Amino acid sequence: MSTDSRFVHKIWQEQELSRMLDGGVPFPMLSDGGGRIGTIYGVYDEDAGVDIRGRFIIDPDFVIRAMEVLTPEVGRNPQELIRQIKAFQLVRETGDVTPSGWQPGEVTLTPGAALVGKVWEVWKP
Amino acid sequence: MPDQKDGCVKPARGPILPKTDSAVSESGITKSQEVDLMLARVGKEAIDFEATAFVEGVGFKPVKLSDYKGKWIVLCFYPGDFTFV
Numbered sequence: 001m002s003t004d005s006r007f008v009h010k011i012w013q014e015q016e017l018s019r020m021l022d023g024g025v026p027f028p029m030l031s032d033g034g035g036r037i038g039t040i041y042g043v044y045d046e047d048a049g050v051d052i053r054g055r056f057i058i059d060p061d062f063v064i065r066a067m068e069v070l071t072p073e074v075g076r077n078p079q080e081l082i083r084q085i086k087a088f089q090l091v092r093e094t095g096d097v098t099p100s101g102w103q104p105g106e107v108t109l110t111p112g113a114a115l116v117g118k119v120w121e122v123w124k125p
Numbered sequence: 126m127p128d129q130k131d132g133c134v135k136p137a138r139g140p141i142l143p144k145t146d147s148a149v150s151e152s153g154i155t156k157s158q159e160v161d162l163m164l165a166r167v168g169k170e171a172i173d174f175e176a177t178a179f180v181e182g183v184g185f186k187p188v189k190l191s192d193y194k195g196k197w198i199v200l201c202f203y204p205g206d207f208t209f210v
Contacts (some may be wrong), residue, residue, distance in 0.1 A: 004206045009179040012206035030176040036139040042163030043202045051202035058198035072204040
């Protein structure tokens with residue numbers, strides 16, 4: 001989503017994105033002219049008149065699980081986005097929690113009285 | 126691709142906020158149109174909205190965030206088409 005119109009989105013997809021990625025981006029390119037949606041998501045920069053780089057993960061219950069907001073100069077890290085989605089999905093399925101730096105396949109923690117003071121036994125950072 | 130006939134000005138609803146008792150102010154403008162604060166919070170329900178969109182293979186259509194309820198959603202904002210990063 002950006003403050004560009006859907007017309008600009010179409011031309012950007014046709015002229016540039018489809019040359020970077022076969023078929024172009026497969027998801028809806030949303031228009032937030034006026035920044036009203038960006039405002040409630042905390043990413044609209046009134047001075048510049050644009051939505052800055054904000055990213056939100058929303059779970060199947062429509063609950064926001066994560067947000068990341070960057071100023072425009074630095075791009076995102078898709079691998080980190082995917083890692084976070086996998087972590088939230090696993091937490092939702094199992095009830096376990098994922099320690100710092102967790103990667104898919106690594107040990108998760110089962111919260112509860114038995115684990116108090118024993119994290120060092122099961123998790124080696 | 127289907128017909129993409131579309132007027133120049135076709136407003137979408139924008140943010141769709143829960144109604145409150147005092148939804149209409151003296152100016153006749155609804156509160157939901159006056160909101161200028163960040164409402165999104167982690168651990169809380171996402172704020173629904175409707176936006177106009179370009180969808181590859183479909184064309185122009187209005188999209189509501191809540192159309193995707195029940196799925197994992199990634200909502201990304203960016204500064205502009207044709208920018209560099």
